[in-house]
Amino acid sequence: xxxxxxxxxxxxxxxxxxxxxxxxxxxxxxxxxxxxxxxxxxxxxxxxxxxxxxxxxxxxxxxxxxxxxxxxxxxxxxxxxxxxxxxxxxxxxxxxxxxxxxxxxxxxxxxxxxxxxxxxxxxxxxxxxxxxxxxxxxxxxxxxxxxxxxxxxxxxxxxxxxxxxxxxxxxxxxxxxxxxxxxxxxxxx
Numbered sequence: 001x002x003x004x005x006x007x008x009x010x011x012x013x014x015x016x017x018x019x020x021x022x023x024x025x026x027x028x029x030x031x032x033x034x035x036x037x038x039x040x041x042x043x044x045x046x047x048x049x050x051x052x053x054x055x056x057x058x059x060x061x062x063x064x065x066x067x068x069x070x071x072x073x074x075x076x077x078x079x080x081x082x083x084x085x086x087x088x089x090x091x092x093x094x095x096x097x098x099x100x101x102x103x104x105x106x107x108x109x110x111x112x113x114x115x116x117x118x119x120x121x122x123x124x125x126x127x128x129x130x131x132x133x134x135x136x137x138x139x140x141x142x143x144x145x146x147x148x149x150x151x152x153x154x155x156x157x158x159x160x161x162x163x164x165x166x167x168x169x170x171x172x173x174x175x176x177x178x179x180x181x182x183x184x185x186x187x188x189x
Contacts, residue, residue, distance in 0.1 A: 038182045043154040045175045053148035064135040073127040088113050
């Protein structure tokens with residue numbers, strides 16, 4: 001029973017592996033699967049040329065300025081205006097009421113006139129200036145011409161033509177790198 005189980009399991013594994021493997025046909029000693037193959041290969045860098053570009057850097061800077069801010073207030077004594085406003089308000093109030101209501105209306109009119117006259121001249125004129133420091137953050141930019149990458153030539157260890165690559169990190173001549181080589185079958189003669 002154990003042997004039967006092992007044989008069935010081995011057969012199932014073979015079927016699974018064969019169904020997962022792409023079809024490969026052999027013709028004249030070459031294997032052609034889906035037409036695309038790749039492999040990793042070692043290569044040596046043979047030349048390096050830095051590539052330059054403009055790089056902009058930003059730095060914050062605190063900028064402060066002293067500004068003059070107006071101070072508002074009364075420039076003259078409002079006593080005269082309050083007296084005149086009170087008299088006018090009293091006269092108007094006296095015309096409204098009768099009897100004891102007349103006295104109340106006269107008093108309310110006098111008070112209202114004085115208040116209106118006082119508020120008319122309040123805080124509407126610049127009487128001076130004070131200095132206030134105001135600060136803000138300004139972004140300063142500097143643009144410099146810097147190395148942004150490296151174009152390099154390399155040759156596969158196995159031989160072949162010089163090839164070209166690009167790196168954003170520094171590379172140097174003689175450095176060994178690993179490259180992925182993709183091949184594609186063009187024809188089977």
